[in-house]
Amino acid sequence: MVQLQPDGMSTIQGASPDLRDRRRTTRVWARNHLPSMVVSIGIAAVLIGGWQFSGRYLNPITVSTPGEILRSIPTTFLHGPYGSLASALGVTMIDFGFGLLGALVIGTSLGLAIGNSRVARNILDPLVALGNSSPTIALLPLMIIWFGFGHASRVLFITVVSMWGMAINTAVGARKARERYEDLIPAFSVPPRMYLTSVVIPGSMPFIFAGIRVSLAHALVATIISGQEIGNSGIGGLAQLYGDQFKTNDLFGVIVVTTIIALVLYRVIEFLRNRICSWVNYS
Amino acid sequence: MDTREIVVAVQDVTKVFHSNEVTVTALQNVSIDIHAGEFVSLVGPSGCGKTTLLRIIGGLTNTTKGSVETLPLADGTPRKMSFVFQDVNLLPWRSVLRNVEFGLEPISAISKSERKERSMVALEKVGLDSFASSPPFTLSGGMQQRVGLARALAVEPDVLLMDEPFGALDNFTREGLQEQLAQLWEDMGTTIIFVTHDIDEAIYLSTEVVLLRSNPGRLVETLPVDLPPQRWTYDVRSEPAAVTLHRHIRTSLSGRTYDASPTAPTT
Numbered sequence: 001m002v003q004l005q006p007d008g009m010s011t012i013q014g015a016s017p018d019l020r021d022r023r024r025t026t027r028v029w030a031r032n033h034l035p036s037m038v039v040s041i042g043i044a045a046v047l048i049g050g051w052q053f054s055g056r057y058l059n060p061i062t063v064s065t066p067g068e069i070l071r072s073i074p075t076t077f078l079h080g081p082y083g084s085l086a087s088a089l090g091v092t093m094i095d096f097g098f099g100l101l102g103a104l105v106i107g108t109s110l111g112l113a114i115g116n117s118r119v120a121r122n123i124l125d126p127l128v129a130l131g132n133s134s135p136t137i138a139l140l141p142l143m144i145i146w147f148g149f150g151h152a153s154r155v156l157f158i159t160v161v162s163m164w165g166m167a168i169n170t171a172v173g174a175r176k177a178r179e180r181y182e183d184l185i186p187a188f189s190v191p192p193r194m195y196l197t198s199v200v201i202p203g204s205m206p207f208i209f210a211g212i213r214v215s216l217a218h219a220l221v222a223t224i225i226s227g228q229e230i231g232n233s234g235i236g237g238l239a240q241l242y243g244d245q246f247k248t249n250d251l252f253g254v255i256v257v258t259t260i261i262a263l264v265l266y267r268v269i270e271f272l273r274n275r276i277c278s279w280v281n282y283s
Numbered sequence: 284m285d286t287r288e289i290v291v292a293v294q295d296v297t298k299v300f301h302s303n304e305v306t307v308t309a310l311q312n313v314s315i316d317i318h319a320g321e322f323v324s325l326v327g328p329s330g331c332g333k334t335t336l337l338r339i340i341g342g343l344t345n346t347t348k349g350s351v352e353t354l355p356l357a358d359g360t361p362r363k364m365s366f367v368f369q370d371v372n373l374l375p376w377r378s379v380l381r382n383v384e385f386g387l388e389p390i391s392a393i394s395k396s397e398r399k400e401r402s403m404v405a406l407e408k409v410g411l412d413s414f415a416s417s418p419p420f421t422l423s424g425g426m427q428q429r430v431g432l433a434r435a436l437a438v439e440p441d442v443l444l445m446d447e448p449f450g451a452l453d454n455f456t457r458e459g460l461q462e463q464l465a466q467l468w469e470d471m472g473t474t475i476i477f478v479t480h481d482i483d484e485a486i487y488l489s490t491e492v493v494l495l496r497s498n499p500g501r502l503v504e505t506l507p508v509d510l511p512p513q514r515w516t517y518d519v520r521s522e523p524a525a526v527t528l529h530r531h532i533r534t535s536l537s538g539r540t541y542d543a544s545p546t547a548p549t550t
Contacts, residue, residue: 181374186342187366188386188438198388202376279375279418 064248069256072249077257080250082241085257092234095151096223099158103215107163108208111170116178116200121171128171132164137222140229149231154223157230161222165214173207174200206280209273216269220262287318289354290362290442290474291340296349298335298500308499309335312349315493315502317442317476322468324477324485325493327536332500333478334369334446340476341366341444356441365435367445371427373419373434380406380415383434390438405437406430408467425456432464436471445477449484461487462515469512482532486510487519492528494535503535 048066055065077085110128113120140157147153177200185195227236235258242251298310309332317323317340325333338344340351341364355361365386373382383402387393393401406412409429411422419427428448435443449457465488468475479485485492486508494503509524511517519525533539 181372183343183366183368184372184385187368189389191389194389198385199374202374205376277376279420 061246061248064252068249069252073253073256076250076253080238080242081245081247082238085235085238085254088234088238088254089257089261092223092227092236095154095158095226095234096219098151098155099223100162100215100219102155102159103161103163103166103219104212106159107166107211107215108170110163110167111172111208111211112174112196112201112204114167114171115174115176115204116196121175125171128164128167132168136161136164137225140225143226144230153230154226154233157226158219158222162215162219165218166208166211169207169211169214170204173204173210176207177203206273206277209269209277212269213266216262216265224258285316285318287321289316290319291317291476292352292354293317293336293340294350294352296336296339296346296351298332298339298344299347310339311499311501313495313500313502314349315505317474318491319474320472321491322475322477322489323491323493324479324489325495326479326482326485326532327495327500327503328497329480330497330500331495332497333480333495335500336495337444337446337476337478340364353442362441363438364442364444365438365440367428367431367435367443367448369447369450371431373427373430375418375420377419378416379411379419379422379430382419382430383437386434386438401439402433402437405433408436409433409463423456425452425460428452428460429463432467436467440473443473443475445475447478447480450479450481457484464488465515482529483520485532486525486528487514492532494532496536506531 052066114124139160143153143157181199184190224236227234228240235254239251239254293313293315296310296313300307300309325336327333339346353362380402383405384398387398403412406415409432411429449460489508492506492508496503
């Protein structure tokens with residue numbers, strides 16, 4: 001048998017252990033990121049400091065100050081006047097989790113169907129366009145009429161609001177992946193099912209993640225609104241109550257904690273995306 | 284009388300593309316027989332329909348008129364075909380090995396371990412077995428093209444269709460790959476249909492060169508390449524037979540005639 005040699009592929013010379021490489025990587029990272037980090041932390045410090053300072057001259061009931069908010073967070077978190085923030089978070093996370101899950105399942109399925117099949121595209125595309133353009137937030141009273149003031153209403157509302165971004169992004173990705181590698185179907189007699197699972201779905205992963213980010217943002221908004229409007233529950237309900245009572249400290253505390261949780265969620269999604277779609281810059 | 288076994292019979296194929304009121308006849312009444320074990324190059328300028336013809340043979344494109352028949356083997360089993368694309372078409376989320384396995388996955392008779400084994404053998408043939416677990420985008424263009432070749436070889440095709448596989452590569456890489464392909468072909472004896480616009484490449488690799496012209500795409504002539512095998516062992520380009528053939532092809536494709544030697548301009 002003929003044996004062929006790989007063409008030139010250079011290996012990194014010098015037998016220094018990874019330690020030196022790691023130090024070098026750290027240095028490069030510091031050089032690239034440290035200056036901009038210092039500036040953004042500085043800007044945040046100035047803004048928060050300015051707020052703290054101006055708080056002396058403003059009505060504490062309407063604006064509060066960062067220091068006060070920080071001080072109030074532990075009490076708000078464990079035992080606020082209207083129930084603890086922790087238990088409100090629990091309720092909200094259930095709504096948010098199931099609502100988003102519904103959106104991901106329905107949105108991805110719709111998107112894959114639209115992107116993968118011409119017939120499905122012709123039938124579903126106009127409907128998705130309609131759904132995406134309709135002010136889904138306005139469906140909230142309808143949810144109450146149909147499903148009452150409980151979890152079901154809120155979960156459904158969150159799903160209906162946040163599934164469209166998922167569907168549209170997935171559809172674009174699925175269609176692109178499908179068309180990009182279409183020649184492989186006849187060339188290797190690939191059955192439709194295998195093409196869907198081995199090419200279309202993995203190929204649309206970057207777009208699916210883009211869809212998740214959009215849906216996450218919409219679902220967060222829908223979760224807060226549904227908490228405020230449907231049964232005064234969870235974070236939304238708590239924020240509403242604190243607002244009504246001019247408990248600005250606690251209101252800001254709720255906002256700060258929710259923001260941190262959302263930020264962590266975004267980071268997790270980003271991490272997963274980078275893990276699963278490491279190939280994306282090279283395709 | 285040609286007694287060689289016919290593998291692919293192209294009969295009176297016409298292909299017309301319509302796009303926004305523009306009609307392009309990519310191929311007009313093309314008939315050609317491809318014989319077993321030959322290395323056939325389809326050569327011509329861009330727009331002559333050579334890629335279209337290859338895609339039609341491979342079942343990637345339909346004909347407007349006429350037919351293409353791939354004849355079964357002597358025992359009646361259908362001949363297997365596989366395709367090497369100009370833009371390789373590797374799946375970037377799969378490792379090199381998993382890309383080679385892709386072509387075997389539709390065949391349910393092949394078990395998972397057998398699939399892996401055959402793919403590794405194919406990778407060894409192109410000299411890339413040590414890159415099996417690498418992502419394709421870490422490989423050079425020439426190496427990616429070899430992964431595409433390994434994917435096609437893994438299905439053990441009776442007919443290998445190659446669409447300008449070396450078109451996008453630099454000269455040095457291209458010559459290296461031409462040599463490797465020539466060696467592989469002599470080793471395996473597979474029938475290869477190869478599309479190129481490079482006359483030297485066609486002469487170096489082929490046993491038969493099919494010339495096509497454009498507007499509309501049509502077949503001009505089929506020429507045998509009478510050069511000894513193991514062409515990597517001698518300088519094909521400077522062989523008198525190759526020089527004559529090269530000139531003949533250029534004349535035939537351009538419609539111009541060239542003098543055998545240059546004449547000094549008279550002032």
